[in-house]
Amino acid sequence: MDKIEQLKKIIETSNDIVFFGGAGVSTESNIPDFRSASGLFNQNKYKYSAEEVLSSTFFNLHKTEFYDFYIKEMLHPNAKPNKAHIALTKLEQIGKLKAIITQNIDGLHQEANSHQVIELHGSVKRNYCIFCNHFYTEDELVQYKGICPKCHHYIKPDVVLYGEMLNQKNIEKALNYISHCDTLIVGGTSLSVYPAASFIQFFKGKNLVLINQEQTPYDKYATLVIHDKIGEILSKVTS
Numbered sequence: 001m002d003k004i005e006q007l008k009k010i011i012e013t014s015n016d017i018v019f020f021g022g023a024g025v026s027t028e029s030n031i032p033d034f035r036s037a038s039g040l041f042n043q044n045k046y047k048y049s050a051e052e053v054l055s056s057t058f059f060n061l062h063k064t065e066f067y068d069f070y071i072k073e074m075l076h077p078n079a080k081p082n083k084a085h086i087a088l089t090k091l092e093q094i095g096k097l098k099a100i101i102t103q104n105i106d107g108l109h110q111e112a113n114s115h116q117v118i119e120l121h122g123s124v125k126r127n128y129c130i131f132c133n134h135f136y137t138e139d140e141l142v143q144y145k146g147i148c149p150k151c152h153h154y155i156k157p158d159v160v161l162y163g164e165m166l167n168q169k170n171i172e173k174a175l176n177y178i179s180h181c182d183t184l185i186v187g188g189t190s191l192s193v194y195p196a197a198s199f200i201q202f203f204k205g206k207n208l209v210l211i212n213q214e215q216t217p218y219d220k221y222a223t224l225v226i227h228d229k230i231g232e233i234l235s236k237v238t239s
Helices: 003-012 023-027 054-061 064-075 083-093 137-145 168-180 196-202 229-238
Strands: 019-020 096-103 117-119 124-128 155-159 185-186 207-211 224-226
Touching: 003 207, 019 023, 019 054, 019 083, 023 224, 023 229, 054 064, 064 155, 064 185, 083 096, 096 168, 117 168, 137 229, 168 196, 185 196, 185 229
Parallel strands: 019 096, 019 185, 096 117, 185 207, 207 224
Antiparallel strands: 124 155
């Protein structure tokens, strides 16, 4: 039995699937990742490194430079859901997939019409004034260049910056789904970013499936490992 057929069989015999995804899900929508050779962390076109700019300390001290970088590099308004997003929506619609846990901040799972999505690192689609707490869309953040037109304080994206803690309720929800599912599909992530990568240790079910173009530290523990693009694989098993 080849790996596609094996994955189909796992999905067919599972009643409670959870998907845990990373940057590799979004790269197929032409959103750059962070850590690959061509990723954002390895670019040198700014005075500061990407990791430095995307920190809470930098946001607090250098808001103008933060927004210049954030708007140019972190927002991708033309990105659309790809094969992976669409396949996961299909699995949710037939009742197999119970939750998506994502490290991505692009909102593409919701745009693909998935409903139970836990965004560990927040979303570029939500932005709030740090003073009056007024909500702004992604387009409005760009339009106002990070300045609240109501009170003239700064608008902060609802994303987890370096130096900030993950939302505790989201962590609890994610761990609850992972610890109770019978199949955990992990896709598009190297499982190297903590604490999110440690969540996989809470899985107690039958099938651990890892789909990633590169090896991960957890490959040896998996029921099935596929080194390929997540969208290509999931589209084949849901078509």
